[in-house]
Amino acid sequence: MKFFLHVCTVGRCCLAIYTIMLSSLHAQTSRSIYAAGVDTVFLFKPGTGQNLGQEAKYFPLNIFGLPDTTAREDVPATRPEQICSLGFGGEIIVGFKNAVLVDRPGADFTIFENAFKYLGNRIYAEPAKIAVSRDGVRFVEFPFDSVTLRGCAGKTPTNGNQSPFNPALSGGDSFDLAAIGMDSVRFIKITDISAIVLNNPQHPFWDVTISGFDLDAVVGLNLAPLLLSTGVNVQNEEPIVDIALTNDIIAIRRTTNNQAFSMRCELYALNGTLILSQGLSSAETFIHTSALARGAYFCICRGGAYVFSQTILLW
Ligand SMILES: [Ca+2]
Ligand SMILES: [Ca+2]
Known part of the structure:
Protein backbone atom coordinates (compact mmCIF):
# COMPACT_ATOMS: atom_id res chain seq x y z
CA MET A 1 0.00 0.00 0.00
CA LYS A 2 2.81 2.36 0.80
CA PHE A 3 4.41 1.67 -2.54
CA PHE A 4 1.16 2.38 -4.30
CA LEU A 5 0.89 5.76 -2.63
CA HIS A 6 4.47 6.53 -3.54
CA VAL A 7 3.97 5.70 -7.19
CA CYS A 8 0.80 7.72 -7.39
CA THR A 9 2.51 10.75 -5.94
CA VAL A 10 5.38 10.63 -8.34
CA GLY A 11 3.05 9.85 -11.20
CA ARG A 12 1.05 12.93 -10.48
CA CYS A 13 4.05 15.07 -11.35
CA CYS A 14 4.92 13.25 -14.49
CA LEU A 15 1.66 12.18 -15.96
CA ALA A 16 -1.20 14.37 -14.87
CA ILE A 17 -0.91 17.22 -17.29
CA TYR A 18 -0.12 15.97 -20.74
CA THR A 19 -1.18 18.30 -23.46
CA ILE A 20 -0.99 18.07 -27.20
CA MET A 21 -0.40 21.78 -27.59
CA LEU A 22 3.23 22.74 -27.19
CA SER A 23 2.19 26.37 -27.30
CA SER A 24 0.34 25.93 -24.04
CA LEU A 25 3.55 25.34 -22.11
CA HIS A 26 3.92 28.96 -21.19
CA ALA A 27 0.60 28.90 -19.40
CA GLN A 28 1.66 25.99 -17.25
CA THR A 29 4.83 27.11 -15.61
CA SER A 30 3.41 27.13 -12.09
CA ARG A 31 1.74 24.41 -10.09
CA SER A 32 0.50 24.25 -6.58
CA ILE A 33 2.49 23.09 -3.61
CA TYR A 34 1.78 19.50 -2.59
CA ALA A 35 2.74 17.04 0.15
CA ALA A 36 4.21 13.54 -0.09
CA GLY A 37 6.58 11.07 1.51
CA VAL A 38 10.16 10.88 0.29
CA ASP A 39 10.79 8.70 -2.77
CA THR A 40 14.58 8.76 -3.04
CA VAL A 41 17.55 7.60 -0.94
CA PHE A 42 20.72 9.46 -1.89
CA LEU A 43 22.96 7.83 0.71
CA PHE A 44 22.66 5.25 3.48
CA LYS A 45 25.49 4.51 5.89
CA PRO A 46 24.20 2.02 8.45
CA GLY A 47 25.56 2.33 11.96
CA THR A 48 26.34 -0.46 14.41
CA GLY A 49 24.00 -2.77 16.27
CA GLN A 50 20.35 -2.86 15.26
CA ASN A 51 19.79 -3.49 11.53
CA LEU A 52 16.06 -4.20 11.31
CA GLY A 53 14.58 -3.46 7.89
CA GLN A 54 17.90 -2.86 6.11
CA GLU A 55 17.56 -5.86 3.79
CA ALA A 56 16.85 -5.18 0.12
CA LYS A 57 13.49 -6.91 0.30
CA TYR A 58 12.31 -4.18 2.71
CA PHE A 59 14.54 -1.18 2.11
CA PRO A 60 14.01 1.48 0.86
CA LEU A 61 10.29 0.91 0.31
CA ASN A 62 9.83 0.72 4.07
CA ILE A 63 10.81 4.37 4.49
CA PHE A 64 9.09 5.72 1.35
CA GLY A 65 5.56 6.98 1.34
CA LEU A 66 3.62 7.60 4.51
CA PRO A 67 4.10 6.42 8.11
CA ASP A 68 2.70 3.14 9.45
CA THR A 69 -1.04 3.60 9.90
CA THR A 70 -1.09 1.10 12.78
CA ALA A 71 1.28 3.20 14.93
CA ARG A 72 -0.20 4.88 18.01
CA GLU A 73 1.10 6.88 20.93
CA ASP A 74 1.69 3.67 22.91
CA VAL A 75 2.02 1.25 19.96
CA PRO A 76 5.24 1.67 17.97
CA ALA A 77 5.72 0.51 14.38
CA THR A 78 8.04 -2.49 14.61
CA ARG A 79 7.74 -4.46 11.37
CA PRO A 80 10.62 -4.36 8.88
CA GLU A 81 8.07 -3.71 6.13
CA GLN A 82 7.48 -0.34 7.80
CA ILE A 83 10.73 0.80 9.40
CA CYS A 84 14.47 0.77 8.83
CA SER A 85 16.82 0.91 11.82
CA LEU A 86 19.79 3.22 11.19
CA GLY A 87 21.95 1.65 13.93
CA PHE A 88 24.19 3.64 16.31
CA GLY A 89 25.74 6.50 14.35
CA GLY A 90 23.87 5.50 11.19
CA GLU A 91 23.15 8.16 8.60
CA ILE A 92 20.70 8.43 5.73
CA ILE A 93 20.10 11.18 3.15
CA VAL A 94 16.67 11.21 1.54
CA GLY A 95 14.64 13.47 -0.70
CA PHE A 96 12.28 13.78 -3.61
CA LYS A 97 13.04 12.71 -7.15
CA ASN A 98 11.19 15.50 -8.93
CA ALA A 99 10.43 18.09 -6.28
CA VAL A 100 12.09 20.64 -4.04
CA LEU A 101 11.04 21.17 -0.44
CA VAL A 102 10.23 24.85 0.09
CA ASP A 103 9.67 27.02 3.12
CA ARG A 104 6.07 27.97 3.77
CA PRO A 105 4.56 29.26 7.03
CA GLY A 106 4.93 26.62 9.74
CA ALA A 107 6.43 23.14 9.52
CA ASP A 108 7.83 22.03 6.14
CA PHE A 109 8.54 18.34 6.78
CA THR A 110 7.85 15.70 9.41
CA ILE A 111 10.04 12.74 10.36
CA PHE A 112 8.32 9.68 11.76
CA GLU A 113 10.27 7.27 13.99
CA ASN A 114 8.75 4.66 16.28
CA ALA A 115 8.97 6.49 19.60
CA PHE A 116 6.23 5.50 22.04
CA LYS A 117 4.87 6.15 25.53
CA TYR A 118 5.54 3.63 28.27
CA LEU A 119 5.61 3.50 32.06
CA GLY A 120 2.98 6.21 32.25
CA ASN A 121 4.10 9.31 30.40
CA ARG A 122 7.69 8.30 29.74
CA ILE A 123 8.79 8.42 26.08
CA TYR A 124 10.99 5.71 24.61
CA ALA A 125 13.16 7.90 22.38
CA GLU A 126 16.01 6.99 20.05
CA PRO A 127 16.94 10.41 18.69
CA ALA A 128 18.58 11.61 15.49
CA LYS A 129 19.87 15.00 14.50
CA ILE A 130 18.60 16.53 11.28
CA ALA A 131 20.36 18.56 8.60
CA VAL A 132 19.22 19.79 5.18
CA SER A 133 20.94 20.86 1.98
CA ARG A 134 20.22 22.43 -1.38
CA ASP A 135 23.10 20.76 -3.23
CA GLY A 136 23.81 17.56 -1.28
CA VAL A 137 27.22 18.85 -0.27
CA ARG A 138 26.73 21.70 2.18
CA PHE A 139 24.34 20.75 4.97
CA VAL A 140 22.79 23.04 7.56
CA GLU A 141 21.92 21.33 10.84
CA PHE A 142 18.86 22.05 12.93
CA PRO A 143 20.00 22.98 16.45
CA PHE A 144 19.06 20.45 19.12
CA ASP A 145 19.26 20.00 22.88
CA SER A 146 20.98 16.75 23.83
CA VAL A 147 19.14 16.60 27.18
CA THR A 148 15.56 17.57 26.31
CA LEU A 149 15.98 16.25 22.71
CA ARG A 150 14.22 19.39 21.51
CA GLY A 151 15.14 19.80 17.83
CA CYS A 152 15.73 16.06 17.35
CA ALA A 153 13.67 13.54 15.41
CA GLY A 154 12.70 10.30 17.13
CA LYS A 155 11.14 11.74 20.27
CA THR A 156 7.42 12.07 19.38
CA PRO A 157 5.14 9.05 18.81
CA THR A 158 3.24 8.62 15.53
CA ASN A 159 -0.55 8.92 15.39
CA GLY A 160 -1.08 6.57 12.47
CA ASN A 161 -4.83 7.18 12.46
CA GLN A 162 -4.36 10.90 11.74
CA SER A 163 -3.33 12.70 8.56
CA PRO A 164 0.45 12.57 8.17
CA PHE A 165 0.13 15.89 6.37
CA ASN A 166 -1.16 17.68 9.47
CA PRO A 167 1.72 18.14 11.91
CA ALA A 168 -0.68 19.29 14.63
CA LEU A 169 -2.24 15.82 14.69
CA SER A 170 0.16 13.40 13.00
CA GLY A 171 2.76 13.06 15.71
CA GLY A 172 6.34 12.61 14.55
CA ASP A 173 8.80 15.49 14.71
CA SER A 174 8.28 18.43 12.39
CA PHE A 175 10.85 20.89 11.11
CA ASP A 176 10.53 24.42 9.78
CA LEU A 177 13.13 25.53 7.21
CA ALA A 178 12.64 29.13 8.35
CA ALA A 179 14.18 28.18 11.71
CA ILE A 180 17.56 27.80 10.02
CA GLY A 181 17.06 30.46 7.35
CA MET A 182 16.63 28.09 4.39
CA ASP A 183 14.10 28.85 1.66
CA SER A 184 14.35 25.52 -0.14
CA VAL A 185 16.20 22.21 0.10
CA ARG A 186 16.48 18.95 -1.83
CA PHE A 187 18.29 16.76 0.73
CA ILE A 188 17.34 15.73 4.27
CA LYS A 189 20.03 14.06 6.36
CA ILE A 190 19.11 12.00 9.42
CA THR A 191 21.95 10.96 11.74
CA ASP A 192 21.44 8.70 14.73
CA ILE A 193 22.65 10.20 18.02
CA SER A 194 20.93 7.83 20.44
CA ALA A 195 24.25 6.86 22.04
CA ILE A 196 24.01 10.24 23.76
CA VAL A 197 21.07 8.83 25.69
CA LEU A 198 22.25 5.24 26.13
CA ASN A 199 25.68 6.21 27.41
CA ASN A 200 24.33 8.43 30.18
CA PRO A 201 22.24 6.62 32.82
CA GLN A 202 21.36 10.06 34.26
CA HIS A 203 19.78 11.12 30.97
CA PRO A 204 16.01 11.78 31.31
CA PHE A 205 15.34 9.47 28.33
CA TRP A 206 17.83 6.75 29.35
CA ASP A 207 16.80 3.14 28.79
CA VAL A 208 19.15 0.18 28.75
CA THR A 209 17.48 -1.26 25.61
CA ILE A 210 18.05 1.76 23.36
CA SER A 211 19.44 0.51 20.03
CA GLY A 212 19.29 3.41 17.59
CA PHE A 213 16.93 5.48 15.45
CA ASP A 214 14.24 3.57 13.51
CA LEU A 215 13.03 5.49 10.45
CA ASP A 216 9.40 5.02 9.44
CA ALA A 217 8.79 7.89 6.99
CA VAL A 218 9.73 11.43 6.02
CA VAL A 219 6.85 13.53 4.75
CA GLY A 220 7.43 16.75 2.85
CA LEU A 221 4.60 19.15 3.61
CA ASN A 222 5.54 21.88 1.11
CA LEU A 223 6.82 20.41 -2.14
CA ALA A 224 7.23 22.34 -5.36
CA PRO A 225 7.36 20.12 -8.47
CA LEU A 226 10.47 20.36 -10.64
CA1 LIG B 1 12.86 3.53 17.97
CA1 LIG C 1 8.35 26.72 7.11
Missing part, protein backbone atom coordinates in the same frame (compact mmCIF):
# COMPACT_ATOMS: atom_id res chain seq x y z
CA LEU A 227 8.77 18.95 -13.72
CA LEU A 228 6.26 21.69 -14.28
CA SER A 229 4.37 20.52 -17.33
CA THR A 230 4.53 18.14 -20.22
CA GLY A 231 3.51 18.19 -23.81
CA VAL A 232 3.22 15.35 -26.25
CA ASN A 233 2.42 15.72 -29.90
CA VAL A 234 1.91 12.70 -31.94
CA GLN A 235 0.48 9.84 -33.66
CA ASN A 236 1.45 7.93 -30.60
CA GLU A 237 -0.61 7.94 -27.45
CA GLU A 238 2.24 6.88 -25.21
CA PRO A 239 4.98 9.26 -24.13
CA ILE A 240 8.15 8.47 -26.03
CA VAL A 241 10.48 9.49 -23.24
CA ASP A 242 10.44 9.60 -19.47
CA ILE A 243 12.28 12.51 -17.89
CA ALA A 244 13.58 12.63 -14.32
CA LEU A 245 15.61 15.22 -12.46
CA THR A 246 18.11 14.27 -9.80
CA ASN A 247 20.82 16.43 -8.31
CA ASP A 248 21.67 18.52 -11.37
CA ILE A 249 21.26 15.67 -13.82
CA ILE A 250 18.41 15.31 -16.29
CA ALA A 251 17.88 11.62 -16.99
CA ILE A 252 16.00 10.95 -20.23
CA ARG A 253 14.90 7.40 -20.84
CA ARG A 254 13.40 6.27 -24.14
CA THR A 255 10.18 4.51 -23.34
CA THR A 256 9.73 2.91 -26.74
CA ASN A 257 11.64 -0.06 -28.05
CA ASN A 258 11.37 1.33 -31.53
CA GLN A 259 14.95 2.21 -32.43
CA ALA A 260 14.10 2.91 -36.07
CA PHE A 261 14.35 6.66 -35.64
CA SER A 262 17.06 8.73 -34.01
CA MET A 263 16.13 11.14 -31.27
CA ARG A 264 17.51 14.40 -29.97
CA CYS A 265 16.92 16.38 -26.83
CA GLU A 266 16.99 20.18 -26.96
CA LEU A 267 17.04 22.41 -23.94
CA TYR A 268 15.67 25.94 -24.39
CA ALA A 269 15.67 28.92 -22.07
CA LEU A 270 12.32 30.60 -21.49
CA ASN A 271 13.19 33.27 -24.08
CA GLY A 272 13.56 30.58 -26.74
CA THR A 273 17.36 30.48 -26.80
CA LEU A 274 18.68 27.00 -27.56
CA ILE A 275 20.94 26.08 -24.65
CA LEU A 276 22.04 22.63 -25.75
CA SER A 277 21.20 19.86 -28.16
CA GLN A 278 22.13 16.27 -27.48
CA GLY A 279 21.44 12.99 -29.21
CA LEU A 280 19.51 10.32 -27.36
CA SER A 281 21.49 7.44 -28.74
CA SER A 282 21.13 5.07 -25.85
CA ALA A 283 18.17 3.90 -23.83
CA GLU A 284 19.01 6.39 -21.11
CA THR A 285 20.85 9.67 -21.56
CA PHE A 286 22.15 11.93 -18.79
CA ILE A 287 22.46 15.68 -19.24
CA HIS A 288 24.49 17.47 -16.60
CA THR A 289 23.00 20.82 -15.65
CA SER A 290 25.21 22.07 -12.82
CA ALA A 291 26.78 24.69 -15.11
CA LEU A 292 23.41 26.12 -16.16
CA ALA A 293 21.78 29.12 -14.52
CA ARG A 294 18.99 28.29 -12.09
CA GLY A 295 15.53 28.72 -13.56
CA ALA A 296 12.95 27.19 -15.87
CA TYR A 297 13.80 25.50 -19.19
CA PHE A 298 11.91 23.75 -21.94
CA CYS A 299 13.24 20.28 -22.64
CA ILE A 300 12.04 19.05 -26.03
CA CYS A 301 12.74 15.55 -27.30
CA ARG A 302 12.19 14.82 -31.00
CA GLY A 303 12.34 11.59 -32.89
CA GLY A 304 10.63 10.51 -36.10
CA ALA A 305 7.19 12.14 -36.06
CA TYR A 306 7.23 12.43 -32.30
CA VAL A 307 7.80 15.44 -30.11
CA PHE A 308 7.75 15.37 -26.36
CA SER A 309 8.30 18.42 -24.22
CA GLN A 310 8.71 19.03 -20.55
CA THR A 311 9.20 22.20 -18.58
CA ILE A 312 12.03 21.75 -16.09
CA LEU A 313 12.93 23.84 -13.11
CA LEU A 314 16.59 23.84 -12.11
CA TRP A 315 16.63 24.85 -8.46
Whole structure:
Protein backbone atom coordinates (compact mmCIF):
# COMPACT_ATOMS: atom_id res chain seq x y z
CA MET A 1 0.00 0.00 0.00
CA LYS A 2 2.81 2.36 0.80
CA PHE A 3 4.41 1.67 -2.54
CA PHE A 4 1.16 2.38 -4.30
CA LEU A 5 0.89 5.76 -2.63
CA HIS A 6 4.47 6.53 -3.54
CA VAL A 7 3.97 5.70 -7.19
CA CYS A 8 0.80 7.72 -7.39
CA THR A 9 2.51 10.75 -5.94
CA VAL A 10 5.38 10.63 -8.34
CA GLY A 11 3.05 9.85 -11.20
CA ARG A 12 1.05 12.93 -10.48
CA CYS A 13 4.05 15.07 -11.35
CA CYS A 14 4.92 13.25 -14.49
CA LEU A 15 1.66 12.18 -15.96
CA ALA A 16 -1.20 14.37 -14.87
CA ILE A 17 -0.91 17.22 -17.29
CA TYR A 18 -0.12 15.97 -20.74
CA THR A 19 -1.18 18.30 -23.46
CA ILE A 20 -0.99 18.07 -27.20
CA MET A 21 -0.40 21.78 -27.59
CA LEU A 22 3.23 22.74 -27.19
CA SER A 23 2.19 26.37 -27.30
CA SER A 24 0.34 25.93 -24.04
CA LEU A 25 3.55 25.34 -22.11
CA HIS A 26 3.92 28.96 -21.19
CA ALA A 27 0.60 28.90 -19.40
CA GLN A 28 1.66 25.99 -17.25
CA THR A 29 4.83 27.11 -15.61
CA SER A 30 3.41 27.13 -12.09
CA ARG A 31 1.74 24.41 -10.09
CA SER A 32 0.50 24.25 -6.58
CA ILE A 33 2.49 23.09 -3.61
CA TYR A 34 1.78 19.50 -2.59
CA ALA A 35 2.74 17.04 0.15
CA ALA A 36 4.21 13.54 -0.09
CA GLY A 37 6.58 11.07 1.51
CA VAL A 38 10.16 10.88 0.29
CA ASP A 39 10.79 8.70 -2.77
CA THR A 40 14.58 8.76 -3.04
CA VAL A 41 17.55 7.60 -0.94
CA PHE A 42 20.72 9.46 -1.89
CA LEU A 43 22.96 7.83 0.71
CA PHE A 44 22.66 5.25 3.48
CA LYS A 45 25.49 4.51 5.89
CA PRO A 46 24.20 2.02 8.45
CA GLY A 47 25.56 2.33 11.96
CA THR A 48 26.34 -0.46 14.41
CA GLY A 49 24.00 -2.77 16.27
CA GLN A 50 20.35 -2.86 15.26
CA ASN A 51 19.79 -3.49 11.53
CA LEU A 52 16.06 -4.20 11.31
CA GLY A 53 14.58 -3.46 7.89
CA GLN A 54 17.90 -2.86 6.11
CA GLU A 55 17.56 -5.86 3.79
CA ALA A 56 16.85 -5.18 0.12
CA LYS A 57 13.49 -6.91 0.30
CA TYR A 58 12.31 -4.18 2.71
CA PHE A 59 14.54 -1.18 2.11
CA PRO A 60 14.01 1.48 0.86
CA LEU A 61 10.29 0.91 0.31
CA ASN A 62 9.83 0.72 4.07
CA ILE A 63 10.81 4.37 4.49
CA PHE A 64 9.09 5.72 1.35
CA GLY A 65 5.56 6.98 1.34
CA LEU A 66 3.62 7.60 4.51
CA PRO A 67 4.10 6.42 8.11
CA ASP A 68 2.70 3.14 9.45
CA THR A 69 -1.04 3.60 9.90
CA THR A 70 -1.09 1.10 12.78
CA ALA A 71 1.28 3.20 14.93
CA ARG A 72 -0.20 4.88 18.01
CA GLU A 73 1.10 6.88 20.93
CA ASP A 74 1.69 3.67 22.91
CA VAL A 75 2.02 1.25 19.96
CA PRO A 76 5.24 1.67 17.97
CA ALA A 77 5.72 0.51 14.38
CA THR A 78 8.04 -2.49 14.61
CA ARG A 79 7.74 -4.46 11.37
CA PRO A 80 10.62 -4.36 8.88
CA GLU A 81 8.07 -3.71 6.13
CA GLN A 82 7.48 -0.34 7.80
CA ILE A 83 10.73 0.80 9.40
CA CYS A 84 14.47 0.77 8.83
CA SER A 85 16.82 0.91 11.82
CA LEU A 86 19.79 3.22 11.19
CA GLY A 87 21.95 1.65 13.93
CA PHE A 88 24.19 3.64 16.31
CA GLY A 89 25.74 6.50 14.35
CA GLY A 90 23.87 5.50 11.19
CA GLU A 91 23.15 8.16 8.60
CA ILE A 92 20.70 8.43 5.73
CA ILE A 93 20.10 11.18 3.15
CA VAL A 94 16.67 11.21 1.54
CA GLY A 95 14.64 13.47 -0.70
CA PHE A 96 12.28 13.78 -3.61
CA LYS A 97 13.04 12.71 -7.15
CA ASN A 98 11.19 15.50 -8.93
CA ALA A 99 10.43 18.09 -6.28
CA VAL A 100 12.09 20.64 -4.04
CA LEU A 101 11.04 21.17 -0.44
CA VAL A 102 10.23 24.85 0.09
CA ASP A 103 9.67 27.02 3.12
CA ARG A 104 6.07 27.97 3.77
CA PRO A 105 4.56 29.26 7.03
CA GLY A 106 4.93 26.62 9.74
CA ALA A 107 6.43 23.14 9.52
CA ASP A 108 7.83 22.03 6.14
CA PHE A 109 8.54 18.34 6.78
CA THR A 110 7.85 15.70 9.41
CA ILE A 111 10.04 12.74 10.36
CA PHE A 112 8.32 9.68 11.76
CA GLU A 113 10.27 7.27 13.99
CA ASN A 114 8.75 4.66 16.28
CA ALA A 115 8.97 6.49 19.60
CA PHE A 116 6.23 5.50 22.04
CA LYS A 117 4.87 6.15 25.53
CA TYR A 118 5.54 3.63 28.27
CA LEU A 119 5.61 3.50 32.06
CA GLY A 120 2.98 6.21 32.25
CA ASN A 121 4.10 9.31 30.40
CA ARG A 122 7.69 8.30 29.74
CA ILE A 123 8.79 8.42 26.08
CA TYR A 124 10.99 5.71 24.61
CA ALA A 125 13.16 7.90 22.38
CA GLU A 126 16.01 6.99 20.05
CA PRO A 127 16.94 10.41 18.69
CA ALA A 128 18.58 11.61 15.49
CA LYS A 129 19.87 15.00 14.50
CA ILE A 130 18.60 16.53 11.28
CA ALA A 131 20.36 18.56 8.60
CA VAL A 132 19.22 19.79 5.18
CA SER A 133 20.94 20.86 1.98
CA ARG A 134 20.22 22.43 -1.38
CA ASP A 135 23.10 20.76 -3.23
CA GLY A 136 23.81 17.56 -1.28
CA VAL A 137 27.22 18.85 -0.27
CA ARG A 138 26.73 21.70 2.18
CA PHE A 139 24.34 20.75 4.97
CA VAL A 140 22.79 23.04 7.56
CA GLU A 141 21.92 21.33 10.84
CA PHE A 142 18.86 22.05 12.93
CA PRO A 143 20.00 22.98 16.45
CA PHE A 144 19.06 20.45 19.12
CA ASP A 145 19.26 20.00 22.88
CA SER A 146 20.98 16.75 23.83
CA VAL A 147 19.14 16.60 27.18
CA THR A 148 15.56 17.57 26.31
CA LEU A 149 15.98 16.25 22.71
CA ARG A 150 14.22 19.39 21.51
CA GLY A 151 15.14 19.80 17.83
CA CYS A 152 15.73 16.06 17.35
CA ALA A 153 13.67 13.54 15.41
CA GLY A 154 12.70 10.30 17.13
CA LYS A 155 11.14 11.74 20.27
CA THR A 156 7.42 12.07 19.38
CA PRO A 157 5.14 9.05 18.81
CA THR A 158 3.24 8.62 15.53
CA ASN A 159 -0.55 8.92 15.39
CA GLY A 160 -1.08 6.57 12.47
CA ASN A 161 -4.83 7.18 12.46
CA GLN A 162 -4.36 10.90 11.74
CA SER A 163 -3.33 12.70 8.56
CA PRO A 164 0.45 12.57 8.17
CA PHE A 165 0.13 15.89 6.37
CA ASN A 166 -1.16 17.68 9.47
CA PRO A 167 1.72 18.14 11.91
CA ALA A 168 -0.68 19.29 14.63
CA LEU A 169 -2.24 15.82 14.69
CA SER A 170 0.16 13.40 13.00
CA GLY A 171 2.76 13.06 15.71
CA GLY A 172 6.34 12.61 14.55
CA ASP A 173 8.80 15.49 14.71
CA SER A 174 8.28 18.43 12.39
CA PHE A 175 10.85 20.89 11.11
CA ASP A 176 10.53 24.42 9.78
CA LEU A 177 13.13 25.53 7.21
CA ALA A 178 12.64 29.13 8.35
CA ALA A 179 14.18 28.18 11.71
CA ILE A 180 17.56 27.80 10.02
CA GLY A 181 17.06 30.46 7.35
CA MET A 182 16.63 28.09 4.39
CA ASP A 183 14.10 28.85 1.66
CA SER A 184 14.35 25.52 -0.14
CA VAL A 185 16.20 22.21 0.10
CA ARG A 186 16.48 18.95 -1.83
CA PHE A 187 18.29 16.76 0.73
CA ILE A 188 17.34 15.73 4.27
CA LYS A 189 20.03 14.06 6.36
CA ILE A 190 19.11 12.00 9.42
CA THR A 191 21.95 10.96 11.74
CA ASP A 192 21.44 8.70 14.73
CA ILE A 193 22.65 10.20 18.02
CA SER A 194 20.93 7.83 20.44
CA ALA A 195 24.25 6.86 22.04
CA ILE A 196 24.01 10.24 23.76
CA VAL A 197 21.07 8.83 25.69
CA LEU A 198 22.25 5.24 26.13
CA ASN A 199 25.68 6.21 27.41
CA ASN A 200 24.33 8.43 30.18
CA PRO A 201 22.24 6.62 32.82
CA GLN A 202 21.36 10.06 34.26
CA HIS A 203 19.78 11.12 30.97
CA PRO A 204 16.01 11.78 31.31
CA PHE A 205 15.34 9.47 28.33
CA TRP A 206 17.83 6.75 29.35
CA ASP A 207 16.80 3.14 28.79
CA VAL A 208 19.15 0.18 28.75
CA THR A 209 17.48 -1.26 25.61
CA ILE A 210 18.05 1.76 23.36
CA SER A 211 19.44 0.51 20.03
CA GLY A 212 19.29 3.41 17.59
CA PHE A 213 16.93 5.48 15.45
CA ASP A 214 14.24 3.57 13.51
CA LEU A 215 13.03 5.49 10.45
CA ASP A 216 9.40 5.02 9.44
CA ALA A 217 8.79 7.89 6.99
CA VAL A 218 9.73 11.43 6.02
CA VAL A 219 6.85 13.53 4.75
CA GLY A 220 7.43 16.75 2.85
CA LEU A 221 4.60 19.15 3.61
CA ASN A 222 5.54 21.88 1.11
CA LEU A 223 6.82 20.41 -2.14
CA ALA A 224 7.23 22.34 -5.36
CA PRO A 225 7.36 20.12 -8.47
CA LEU A 226 10.47 20.36 -10.64
CA LEU A 227 8.77 18.95 -13.72
CA LEU A 228 6.26 21.69 -14.28
CA SER A 229 4.37 20.52 -17.33
CA THR A 230 4.53 18.14 -20.22
CA GLY A 231 3.51 18.19 -23.81
CA VAL A 232 3.22 15.35 -26.25
CA ASN A 233 2.42 15.72 -29.90
CA VAL A 234 1.91 12.70 -31.94
CA GLN A 235 0.48 9.84 -33.66
CA ASN A 236 1.45 7.93 -30.60
CA GLU A 237 -0.61 7.94 -27.45
CA GLU A 238 2.24 6.88 -25.21
CA PRO A 239 4.98 9.26 -24.13
CA ILE A 240 8.15 8.47 -26.03
CA VAL A 241 10.48 9.49 -23.24
CA ASP A 242 10.44 9.60 -19.47
CA ILE A 243 12.28 12.51 -17.89
CA ALA A 244 13.58 12.63 -14.32
CA LEU A 245 15.61 15.22 -12.46
CA THR A 246 18.11 14.27 -9.80
CA ASN A 247 20.82 16.43 -8.31
CA ASP A 248 21.67 18.52 -11.37
CA ILE A 249 21.26 15.67 -13.82
CA ILE A 250 18.41 15.31 -16.29
CA ALA A 251 17.88 11.62 -16.99
CA ILE A 252 16.00 10.95 -20.23
CA ARG A 253 14.90 7.40 -20.84
CA ARG A 254 13.40 6.27 -24.14
CA THR A 255 10.18 4.51 -23.34
CA THR A 256 9.73 2.91 -26.74
CA ASN A 257 11.64 -0.06 -28.05
CA ASN A 258 11.37 1.33 -31.53
CA GLN A 259 14.95 2.21 -32.43
CA ALA A 260 14.10 2.91 -36.07
CA PHE A 261 14.35 6.66 -35.64
CA SER A 262 17.06 8.73 -34.01
CA MET A 263 16.13 11.14 -31.27
CA ARG A 264 17.51 14.40 -29.97
CA CYS A 265 16.92 16.38 -26.83
CA GLU A 266 16.99 20.18 -26.96
CA LEU A 267 17.04 22.41 -23.94
CA TYR A 268 15.67 25.94 -24.39
CA ALA A 269 15.67 28.92 -22.07
CA LEU A 270 12.32 30.60 -21.49
CA ASN A 271 13.19 33.27 -24.08
CA GLY A 272 13.56 30.58 -26.74
CA THR A 273 17.36 30.48 -26.80
CA LEU A 274 18.68 27.00 -27.56
CA ILE A 275 20.94 26.08 -24.65
CA LEU A 276 22.04 22.63 -25.75
CA SER A 277 21.20 19.86 -28.16
CA GLN A 278 22.13 16.27 -27.48
CA GLY A 279 21.44 12.99 -29.21
CA LEU A 280 19.51 10.32 -27.36
CA SER A 281 21.49 7.44 -28.74
CA SER A 282 21.13 5.07 -25.85
CA ALA A 283 18.17 3.90 -23.83
CA GLU A 284 19.01 6.39 -21.11
CA THR A 285 20.85 9.67 -21.56
CA PHE A 286 22.15 11.93 -18.79
CA ILE A 287 22.46 15.68 -19.24
CA HIS A 288 24.49 17.47 -16.60
CA THR A 289 23.00 20.82 -15.65
CA SER A 290 25.21 22.07 -12.82
CA ALA A 291 26.78 24.69 -15.11
CA LEU A 292 23.41 26.12 -16.16
CA ALA A 293 21.78 29.12 -14.52
CA ARG A 294 18.99 28.29 -12.09
CA GLY A 295 15.53 28.72 -13.56
CA ALA A 296 12.95 27.19 -15.87
CA TYR A 297 13.80 25.50 -19.19
CA PHE A 298 11.91 23.75 -21.94
CA CYS A 299 13.24 20.28 -22.64
CA ILE A 300 12.04 19.05 -26.03
CA CYS A 301 12.74 15.55 -27.30
CA ARG A 302 12.19 14.82 -31.00
CA GLY A 303 12.34 11.59 -32.89
CA GLY A 304 10.63 10.51 -36.10
CA ALA A 305 7.19 12.14 -36.06
CA TYR A 306 7.23 12.43 -32.30
CA VAL A 307 7.80 15.44 -30.11
CA PHE A 308 7.75 15.37 -26.36
CA SER A 309 8.30 18.42 -24.22
CA GLN A 310 8.71 19.03 -20.55
CA THR A 311 9.20 22.20 -18.58
CA ILE A 312 12.03 21.75 -16.09
CA LEU A 313 12.93 23.84 -13.11
CA LEU A 314 16.59 23.84 -12.11
CA TRP A 315 16.63 24.85 -8.46
CA1 LIG B 1 12.86 3.53 17.97
CA1 LIG C 1 8.35 26.72 7.11
